[in-house]
Amino acid sequence: MAQESVAQNTQAVTHDHGDEHESGSTLGPLLCWAVVFADIGTSVYYTPGILYQTVQGLAGFFVFLTLFAFILLALKYAEVTHRFPQGGGVVTVAAQALNPWFGAVGGMFILVDYFLTAATSSISGIAYLGVFIPWLAPTFIAVSVTVAVMILLGILNWIGISESAKVSLVGAIVAFVSDLAILFTVFTHLSLPEFFGLIHSMFAGHPLTFSSFLAGFAGAFLAFSGLESISQLSPVMRRPHKRVAGIALLLVVITVGVTSPLLTMLSTLLLPSMAANPDQSSQLISHLAGIWGGRVLEIEVAISASALLIFASNTAIIGAYHVFIALSRMDFLPAAILKRNKLRGTPHISIALATGIPIAVLIAVNGNINILGDMYAFGLLGAFALTCLSMDIVRYRDLKRARNTPPPSKPDPNAETHRAVEVHDLMKSNLQPAVALSKDSQPIGLTAAVNEVDEARSLWFKINFGLGILTTVIITIAWATNLVNKPLATAFGGGVAVLGMALAYYNYSRRQKQGMVPVPVVLTRLMESRAGATLAILSPGHPHQNGAVVRAAVNNADDQHPILFVYMAGKKQRTTTPQMMEIIDPYLDDPEAKETFSKAEGLVLKAKVPNRHYIYLQEDPSLAPQVWQLVHPRDTLIAVENDDQLKDINPDRIRYELTPDGKVAHLLKRW
CATH class of the missing domain: 1.20.1740.10 (Amino acid/polyamine transporter I)
Structure with missing residues (x-):
């Protein structure tokens, strides 16, 4: 249960730091x-x-x-x-x-x-x-x-x-x-x-x-x-x-x-x-x-x-x-x-x-x-x-997720701790197996999707939804x-x-012609489970590995299944104090993530892939298993060099693909 303790301690430290910052x-x-x-x-x-x-x-x-x-x-x-x-x-x-x-x-x-x-x-x-x-x-x-x-x-x-x-x-x-x-x-x-x-x-x-x-x-x-x-x-x-x-x-x-x-x-x-x-x-x-x-x-x-x-x-x-x-x-x-x-x-x-x-x-x-x-x-x-x-x-998306997500079952305190299949051993990794985190111990940030599903089941949420439509x-x-x-x-x-909007279209098109394909806004949370999706895990500091994952995702794309490009940026400390009326978007302040998504969008456009989504999370890349558990993808793509992201992912089988930028593991799962 070491990882659960780490996650809980992280939450406590973050909360304490936040209180100190807020008071000033x-x-x-x-x-x-x-x-x-x-x-x-x-x-x-x-x-x-x-x-x-x-x-x-x-x-x-x-x-x-x-x-x-x-x-x-x-x-x-x-x-x-x-x-x-x-x-x-x-x-x-x-x-x-x-x-x-x-x-x-x-x-x-x-x-x-x-x-x-x-x-x-x-x-x-x-x-x-x-x-x-x-x-x-x-x-x-x-x-x-x-x-x-x-x-x-x-x-x-x-x-x-x-x-x-x-x-x-x-x-x-x-x-x-x-x-x-x-x-x-x-x-x-x-x-x-x-x-x-x-x-x-x-x-x-x-x-x-x-x-x-x-x-x-x-x-x-x-x-x-x-x-x-x-x-x-x-x-x-x-x-x-x-x-x-x-x-x-x-x-x-x-x-x-x-x-x-x-x-x-x-x-x-x-x-x-x-x-x-x-x-x-x-x-x-x-x-x-x-x-x-x-x-x-x-x-x-x-x-x-x-x-x-x-x-x-x-x-x-x-x-x-x-x-x-x-x-x-x-x-x-x-x-x-x-x-x-x-x-x-x-x-x-x-x-x-x-x-x-x-x-x-x-x-x-x-x-x-x-x-x-x-x-x-x-x-x-x-x-x-x-x-x-x-x-x-x-x-509406929250209501839809609430309908499609079964209510959480009560944990059995007498049950033995479930250990994930040893993906690392299959990939000849020297890392030790880790205990899988339950949904009750999701780290900060990834709890948003779970909490919103729980709220969407409440009577007040449904009343609020109806009042919201009336307001609209x-x-x-x-x-x-x-x-x-x-x-x-x-x-x-x-x-x-x-x-x-004419100026926006001109500037957007000009950036595309310069080879800098804009991906201006991305989702900052996982909106819903996508059991048929391809999940491509990207992380900072690994441009070649990210390139390999993106290329493999595009190579295996089809019209029926969406690709979710998830960039896990890790927690970053802001160096300046936010000002009133300022719009703070961590993704827009992350040039490496923007460049990664820009290159991905460029390949996607050339391959004419119709269904893709870009998700930016301020979570540590080692928490990729939590994303996997929330999304329920059919295919999860991770660079082989980043095998520390693979603990607690439990696929039915693993397939490898060699790209010009490196080797990629396909973790295949039928949910």
Whole structure:
């Protein structure tokens, strides 16, 4: 039982190291709430005025209605956070659930969202300063100051001044307390009958048709833009991700649910003339505070709103340039985007794009917040819809695996320890036989597939799966509605997405012609048992042996059985501290693995092998037997020189193949 002890000790050491690391540099539930609320909580400062232009007094009703869809969406994003701890949100989940190209599409969607968030938040922040600085009111001055502020944000990111979650916490608390202060002062002046009278007046003179209902519901999602930022915090989130993300999003739902719908309803119904005035609608919340709470509260809300909005603009710039970097590392965008300047070591080209494009959009619409709000619809809901669909697919695969995998039997404590067939002796190895590990002692990383099968058998998982499908349908309907009702958003967002995908296709094809066949995204876990598959085990530091295994796999490929190329990279210590909004993918940071998979894909394409998958695991190559036990392949290919990977693999027979790169063992098994 020596190996079981080693595996258990490894888990303990890893856990202890993780706790030590987390206490110094990772975010707990409160700080995660702060970062998300500092983004999503700013929407209330411009949403009421924008919504009023299309639905008038029904703005508050539609925000209340959309709140329920927001809660369902939050459940999905909590799962994205712990299932994909490398971050990336829609880019990662779409790439792994569907196809790398869908990950690129998701990247384009979220970039559109970030561009408009940066532009809208920054111009709104300057507009709120205009509450007590009158000379900012003229459009030309407001746009000029906003452009200057965004350039300053770009310079700060170029210098390398990183965003702090503790600063977000201060801003989020001030904003939330300010929102509560506004609500308190308004309700101290309103009697209960007057409040219910407002609710009645909300529907008076505003008949709801089916089309207007859909349009209002779809448009109200603007009030909840920013939820996607929780999935970008995974790399810096304290473990366990599931618990931390769950608590953080519960706090987000409570704080946003208490403030956003009520503030939208009160501001649009109590100040209808201001809501209808484009010059005042962008300052509506501050005016509400001033009329009911006095000048001091009005200025305080204006200052806190302005600071938080500019902070949200900076968050969007950071998120955008990290998406640019991720798409470039995935070989969809030019490698020049990855360049870092020698002076500060920051990615100046991606920062320039993330800052310059929102500035161009802002200038193009002459700082019109209502136009920017309408343009939001494409990227925001597109990213939500693609994320939801991808998570449904991931959950369905878990359900499918749960149906096809028999429940684990209870171990018999009196049974003798089962020893594997001596593969090493058959191959004339001098290594001693080892005891096979049971599924109950799977090492960290490989437990993911087993644990997810167990979870998929639970009643809550099935309920969650059904709620997830409902969420996908709701979000897709809202997105489709906006595609029709907001042609400017469709034109801008669709144009950016098409242009980006055309560039991605060009860059991808150019890399292929250069002989560097990209394999941009690979699975980081074993999704399901594949009893008919060919399993090709690859490991670092053995380029010739890997070449032999790849060549043997391609030589024996057929149309009926998939090839699983599994690269077992081993645990690697990160030398730098993860930054907020950074997308951390160990595979993309592993040039040897990328080169190995690139060569494999090149051979596969020449041989026209249709069914192949690339899997990257941060596990020691000696744990290859655990992969074998999970996948149940018919043929397992391992280089003969790497016979230390063969302990505990129990084939029916062994066949050898000699390739130009070396000798390969075929471990054949009929399950």
